[in-house]
Amino acid sequence: MTRSCTPCMGWTLALLCTCLVELAPAAPEARSLAEFGDVSTTETAAAALQTAVQELVAAGGGVIVIPSTVTERLRIENLSQHHRATHEEGPVVTIIDHRRGFTTYHVAPIGKHQDGTWAGFRVERVLNLGNRSLPHCGRHAAQAIDNYVVSGATSYMATLTEPIKAGEDRHLYVDTIRGIWVGAYLNVTSSVVGYAEPYDRITVKSIGWDAERKRNYFVADLEHDHPAGALVYNKHIVNGLQINGYSNCDNQTPGELAVERHNYGVGDSFVVSGMFKYMGDVFSGFGDEGGIVLNAETVGELESFHSTVEAVDWSKDEITYAPGIVQAHTLSTSRPLINLNRDKWITQGSVRIVPPDKPYRGQTYPGVIGGPGKVFNYQGGLIEGSADCPWDDTIIGRFFAVTEPSEVILPDDKSSVGGYAKLPSRPIRRWYRIMELKPNDDGTKVIKILRIRWSAVAAGAPKLFDDNNYTWDGHDRPLTYAIAPGSWVYDISRGWAHTHITGGHLGADHPRKIKVVPNGDRGTPFDFAPGDEIEQAVGPDPWQPRPLRIRQFDQIPSTMPSATIEVQQLGRVQVPYCINAGGIIKSRDQLDSRKDKKPPYGTMMNLNSLANVGIDFQGDVLDSAIVFRQPDGHVQPIRWRNDVVGSSSLIVEPKTGDFVLAGGNLDVSGKSLERVGGISGTDTPAANLRGIDVPIEAGATEAEIRFAVPEKDAAYAVAVTPSWMTNVCSPTKAAEGFTVRFGTPAPQGATIQWIMLR
Numbered sequence: 022m023t024r025s026c027t028p029c030m031g032w033t034l035a036l037l038c039t040c041l042v043e044l045a046p047a048a049p050e051a052r053s054l055a056e057f058g059d060v061s062t063t064e065t066a067a068a069a070l071q072t073a074v075q076e077l078v079a080a081g082g083g084v085i086v087i088p089s090t091v092t093e094r095l096r097i098e099n100l101s102q103h104h105r106a107t108h109e110e111g112p113v114v115t116i117i118d119h120r121r122g123f124t125t126y127h128v129a130p131i132g133k134h135q136d137g138t139w140a141g142f143r144v145e146r147v148l149n150l151g152n153r154s155l156p157h158c159g160r161h162a163a164q165a166i167d168n169y170v171v172s173g174a175t176s177y178m179a180t181l182t183e184p185i186k187a188g189e190d191r192h193l194y195v196d197t198i199r200g201i202w203v204g205a206y207l208n209v210t211s212s213v214v215g216y217a218e219p220y221d222r223i224t225v226k227s228i229g230w231d232a233e234r235k236r237n238y239f240v241a242d243l244e245h246d247h248p249a250g251a252l253v254y255n256k257h258i259v260n261g262l263q264i265n266g267y268s269n270c271d272n273q274t275p276g277e278l279a280v281e282r283h284n285y286g287v288g289d290s291f292v293v294s295g296m297f298k299y300m301g302d303v304f305s306g307f308g309d310e311g312g313i314v315l316n317a318e319t320v321g322e323l324e325s326f327h328s329t330v331e332a333v334d335w336s337k338d339e340i341t342y343a344p345g346i347v348q349a350h351t352l353s354t355s356r357p358l359i360n361l362n363r364d365k366w367i368t369q370g371s372v373r374i375v376p377p378d379k380p381y382r383g384q385t386y387p388g389v390i391g392g393p394g395k396v397f398n399y400q401g402g403l404i405e406g407s408a409d410c411p412w413d414d415t416i417i418g419r420f421f422a423v424t425e426p427s428e429v430i431l432p433d434d435k436s437s438v439g440g441y442a443k444l445p446s447r448p449i450r451r452w453y454r455i456m457e458l459k460p461n462d463d464g465t466k467v468i469k470i471l472r473i474r475w476s477a478v479a480a481g482a483p484k485l486f487d488d489n490n491y492t493w494d495g496h497d498r499p500l501t502y503a504i505a506p507g508s509w510v511y512d513i514s515r516g517w518a519h520t521h522i523t524g525g526h527l528g529a530d531h532p533r534k535i536k537v538v539p540n541g542d543r544g545t546p547f548d549f550a551p552g553d554e555i556e557q558a559v560g561p562d563p564w565q566p567r568p569l570r571i572r573q574f575d576q577i578p579s580t581m582p583s584a585t586i587e588v589q590q591l592g593r594v595q596v597p598y599c600i601n602a603g604g605i606i607k608s609r610d611q612l613d614s615r616k617d618k619k620p621p622y623g624t625m626m627n628l629n630s631l632a633n634v635g636i637d638f639q640g641d642v643l644d645s646a647i648v649f650r651q652p653d654g655h656v657q658p659i660r661w662r663n664d665v666v667g668s669s670s671l672i673v674e675p676k677t678g679d680f681v682l683a684g685g686n687l688d689v690s691g692k693s694l695e696r697v698g699g700i701s702g703t704d705t706p707a708a709n710l711r712g713i714d715v716p717i718e719a720g721a722t723e724a725e726i727r728f729a730v731p732e733k734d735a736a737y738a739v740a741v742t743p744s745w746m747t748n749v750c751s752p753t754k755a756a757e758g759f760t761v762r763f764g765t766p767a768p769q770g771a772t773i774q775w776i777m778l779r
Contacts, residue, residue, distance in 0.1 A: 051084040051117075052077075054091060063094045070116075074101050078112040087118040099127035105139060115141075168261035172354075172514035175205055178254040179477065180214060180393050187243045190226070195253055196397075197477045198237035198538055199454075200355045202511035203227055203338070206255055209243070213250035214394030221245055228338070228511065230539040235417040237538055250393030317568030323430060323445040324525070326352050326557040330549050331533070338536045340549055342516070344529040350521040352513040352557060358537055359420055359452050359507040361554040365547050370410035371499035372423070374482045377401030379493035386481050398474045402482025407499065408464030417458055418540045419547075420507040420558070421470055422450040425500050427487045427616075436616035439605045451561035452507065453483055473562040483561065486617045506547045510557060512536035608653050651675045679706070701779035705733050709777055717743070717763075717771040726775060727758040742774045743767075 054060055057076065058069030070085070077083035078101055087097065101114035116127035128141030135143065146163040155161065177200040185191055193209075195201070202225065209221040223241040230237055304311050326349060328342040340358070375381040377388050381403060388401035404421070406412055423429075430449040438444070453470035456479035460466050472480035485491060492498045515532040527533065542548045549555070571585055590596050604621035612618055628635055638646050649657040651673070658670040661684075669684025699707025708730040717724050735754040741761050743749055748764030761773065 051086060053086050053088055055088060060088075060091045063092050066091050066095045070095070070097070074114055077101075077114050080112075082113040083115075085114065085116045087116065087120060089119045089122065091120060093120055097127055099129060102129050102131045105131050105134070166261045168259070170259045171517045172512065174257040174259045175200070175202075175207070175255045176257070177201065177205070177207065178252065178256070181209070181247055181249055181251045181253060184249045185243060185247050187245050189242045190240055191243050192229070192231075192238040193241060193253070194231075194234075194236065194238045197471060198228065198239065199471070199477060199509050201225060201228060201237075201239050201538075202354055203536070204512075207241075207253055208255055209245075209247050210252045210254075211245065211247055213248060214252060214396055216252065219245045221247065228538050230418075230541060230543065232541060235414055235541060237418075237540070318441070319566045319568055320441045321563070321565075322351070323443070323449045323559060324348055324351070325356075325449075325559050327447065328533075328555055330551050330553045330555055332551055333549055335539075335543060338511075338539065340535045340537060340555075342533050342535065342555065344527050344531070344533065346525040347527050348520060348525040349516060349518040349527045349531075349533075350525075352510070352517045352535065354509075354511055354513060356510060356560060357420055357452060357454065357507045357558050358510050358535065358549075359505050359556050359558050360547075360549055361505070361556055362550075362552075365506050365553075367411060367416065367504040368424070368502065370407040372407070372410070372502045373403075373405045373492040373497070373499055374423070374485065374490065375403035375405070375493060376482065376488075376491045379491070381405075381493050383494065388481075392476070392478065397476040397478050399478055400472050400474055400480035400482075402480070404468050404470065404482050405461075406466040406468065406502075410466055412458060412466045412468070412504075414458055415541060415547075416455050416468070416504050419455055419504050419542070420452040421455050421468065422452045422503050422505070423483070423485065423490070423500050424450060424503050425490060427490060428485060428500070430616070434616070435614070437605050437611070437614040438616075447556075449559060450503070451483065452505065452558040453561050454507075455504070473564070488618065506540075506542045506549070507558075508537040508540050508549075510535055510537055609655060610653060649673070699777070699779065703736075703779055705736070705779060707737065707777065707779040708732055711774070711776040713774055714772045715775065717767040717773055719767055719769045719771065721767045721771075722763050724761045724763075724773070725758065726761065728756075732756045732779070737777050737779045739775055739777045744770075744772045 052073070054066065054069055054073055057073040059065040060069055073085045077085065087095075097116055097118055099114065099116050101112075113129040113133055115129060118125040118127065126142060130141065132139050132141035133143075144164050148161065179196040179200075182194045182196060185193055201207075205225045207223050207225065209223060211217045211219055221241075221243050223243065226240045226242070228237060228239045326347060328345065328347040330340055331343045332341040333339070334341075373381075375386055377386055377400065379385070386401045386403045389399045391397060391399060428451070430445060432444055432446055432448070434444055453472065455468050456471055457469040458466060459468075469479040469481060470483065471477060472483070474480075490498055490500060513535055515534040518527050518531055520527050537549075573585060588599055590599070602622070602625055606612075606614065606621060609620075612620070615621075651657050654675045656672040656675060658672045660668050660670045662668050663685070666684050669682070672681045672683070673679065674681060697710055699710045701707040709728045709732065712726060715724075715726065734756055737754065739751055739754065739759055741749050741751060743763060745765065745768050750762050751759050752762055753760045761775075
């Protein structure tokens with residue numbers, strides 16, 4: 022059999038595959054443990070297992086199957102190998118355990134040798150179709166794990182907003198109902214933003230709406246009293262593959278597809294390693310991406326769930342949605358379902374949104390850190406509705422969006438975007454839940470919305486795409502808006518479907534049911550009803566993922582120079598760029614093509630830590646250490662922030678090449694200025710500076726001084742010092758020079774000194 026020349030990195034995935042033995046007819050060497058003795062007790066089953074291993078090793082290897090009838094008390098460890106087999110067909114024993122309705126593979130400790138690797142388990146796939154071809158584009162993996170986490174898992178942490186007494190069917194009020202679902206298992210602590218006992222381990226029995234307090238609560242049974250500010254939390258990890266490697270003896274492991282390695286011994290230890298060996302050109306043709314060893318990409322998706330209501334059953338908090346192209350695979354808990362029926366929207370009047378850092382009507386609205394434990398970030402700013410906005414407390418719990426075209430991502434949006442960031446098929450608005458309403462004496466109203474920043478609490482204003490849409494003193498910008506009914510989704514177990522493989526389409530044979538949290542509109546004309554267009558909104562406040570995060574928690578000084586990121590170019594030829602940060606626009610003239618009118622990066626490189634040296638050039642540079650190309654004739658300033666004039670800067674005028682220092686004074690700390698060609702107090706440079714020991718003819722009462730380089734004009738000042746006692750003046754000045762007159766004729770050997778300033 023032809024062997025692959027590269028060991029398959031996916032062999033570890035095979036530990037989860039049970040089909041290799043079960044789906045194929047059992048080979049003679051796959052034998053039940055019951056064939057080797059009595060398995061009715063723990064002791065007899067252990068003896069049978071020892072006998073089975075000995076017999077199969079003596080026979081050259083085999084597979085032992087532990088049937089489900091064997092007692093669960095039997096502990097299995099595969100210690101069948103104590104040394105590497107001398108050849109490929111050496112004795113290897115694999116134990117397959119079917120007890121508890123679960124399949125566990127106990128592979129040979131060392132395994133067999135193949136292609137440079139001794140493996141206890143291997144998946145091998147040879148794709149060799151000869152003159153036949155695979156069909157149209159597809160992904161063809163040797164093995165795959167599809168991990169669909171649809172319901173049952175939780176990621177929630179909030180605090181009780183009110184103290185609660187022990188008892189059955191207690192109403193628990195929390196910072197946000199977002200993330201709570203019926204059936205959720207939660208922990209409740211007994212200290213303010215802490216983990217003090219006693220704990221309550223609770224299951225959410227139901228979710229309700231308090232019409233008087235205008236807020237949600239959930240119902241659970243409690244064994245203990247809990248204070249306001251106590252944590253309510255639970256978080257689950259539901260990854261597709263987990264490998265924990267424990268290294269307690271010396272070894273060198275060049276990579277572990279796994280993500281946690283406990284290193285207690287010594288020896289080089291890599292957690293994830295990639296080595297890309299190549300011989301071809303790598304880039305095959307149009308549309309390829311070249312060779313990449315570690316690739317990280319983030320994609321913000323916009324094409325969310327969208328349908329119409331087919332039926333409602335509020336005894337189950339349930340909506341049935343219509344079939345069609347609905348994108349049901351994007352459904353999730355903890356994102357709101359928005360009613361898009363515009364007859365149920367409020368749009369009258371206008372809103373003004375004030376940023377946290379600017380005044381409005383002489384007042385500022387900064388963010389505040391407060392709440393239980395002083396750990397909640399109440400983001401600042403202001404949303405003010407005009408006097409003709411028909412707002413009352415019924416809007417609390419509904420959802421607010423700015424509907425200005427510049428604040429909506431439209432299907433024909435002209436802002437620049439590239440790659441996988443696709444435009445949506447319908448307008449995408451950012452919907453924020455309304456948390457509070459406050460009327461003002463002048464008829465205007467103020468609302469607060471739910472925002473996410475280390476906590477999920479009421480905030481003053483959203484973050485807008487375009488800063489010009491904010492209002493502040495001297496800049497008035499009323500905006501269009503919408504307030505729509507909606508509700509948090511808390512159960513999608515009978516609504517989610519694999520529509521990512523059907524172009525978003527879902528048929529009528531699917532249950533198509535979504536459970537939503539009760540709200541103040543339940544049972545009113547603003548409630549969800551058959552025929553209402555609905556969508557599940559995108560998250561309006563994402564914390565954009567970081568493609569690469571490195572955190573170091575070292576505690577002992579390094580014996581060798583170490584780096585957070587190390588790049589060594591050891592090839593025979595030059596790599597064009599060590600680090601290349603790019604984007605889809607390069608010039609400030611293209612800013613109007615951006616949705617937020619801002620550059621792609623806020624700061625290209627942020628050095629935000631104490632260091633001995635910020636940047637250290639230790640390697641020789643053939644051309645320049647730092648190059649400022651000044652594209653499109655725009656200056657590239659170096660700027661220093663200060664407390665005197667705000668900032669000082671150094672720029673170079675692109676058209677003239679002149680250095681310009683702006684801000685504070687120039688202090689050379691007692692050192693001299695050298696090779697100065699002239700000094701000018703204006704925008705016109707001086708071409709001349711001074712004359713030293715200029716000889717004057719004996720008996721002369723006048724001398725003409727000619728500049729080595731003519732000035733632009735005669736707008737300069739000149740000072741003359743003669744070497745004898747005399748009055749002196751300069752009656753004429755010209756671009757080419759000036760004349761000097763003396764009250765006393767020059768003696769023999771007379772000289773003058775002169776200096777000129779523009």
